[in-house]
Amino acid sequence: MTVKQLAEKLSLQALSLPEPDREITGGYAGDLLSWVMGRAQSGDAWLTIMTNLNIIAVASLADTACIIIAENSETTEELVQTAAQKGINLLKSEQPVFSLAAQISAFLAEQE
């Protein structure tokens, strides 16, 4: 499942989508950046409510497929622009992390 396909399925708002065809191979949920950095896998969809600029660097270095901001946590124009500049897929949803994770998990299981 690509990031674009997931965005359509879950009606996610795409704030930055430079790599729409990036394949999602798993998921990770968390807000503590070092924790996410050390545990998230390459290709994960990362679910968080953290919206400071550093999430872009973490997503880039941990090589996640996309960042999904849950519960419409407030995002700045600077964050969106940085995501676009650094080639990071950044999406947003009004749904909470738990609900998004359950749906993504079900989609990934369907594909196996």
Added chain:
Amino acid sequence: MSEPVTFHFDVEGDNFASAGEASVSIKKILRQLNIDPETIRKVSIAMYEGEINMVIHANGGSADVLIFPDKIRIILEDTGPGIADISLAMQEGWSTAKENVRNLGFGAGMGLPNMKKYTDKMDIESELGKGTKVTMEVFIQ
């Protein structure tokens, strides 16, 4: 043994907006050099954590990256306060980061443990009031 390719970066203290720039640059360079993705990931994570540590605790510092044919060496050096108890600092969850830093999602006490976990060799030299030097190596697969 052939000479390594070297890169030098200055890391600015207390600037969380630019934190991680050196690591992101190195990631790009390693990609261009066709280093395997797992090695790049290990170097990126370890270096980012070290960079963030210098931003949070040491008012910045310097990062030098040496790329050898068989390994990548990262040397992070600062003139910050030093680490009082290295074995305590190496424990997952131990952190001296302040509230404002924690609010950004840092200070989980995973920095040094992640650096250790993602590198094949790590050495810390630290003196209170003088500074800290961390040398890490990741072997190229």
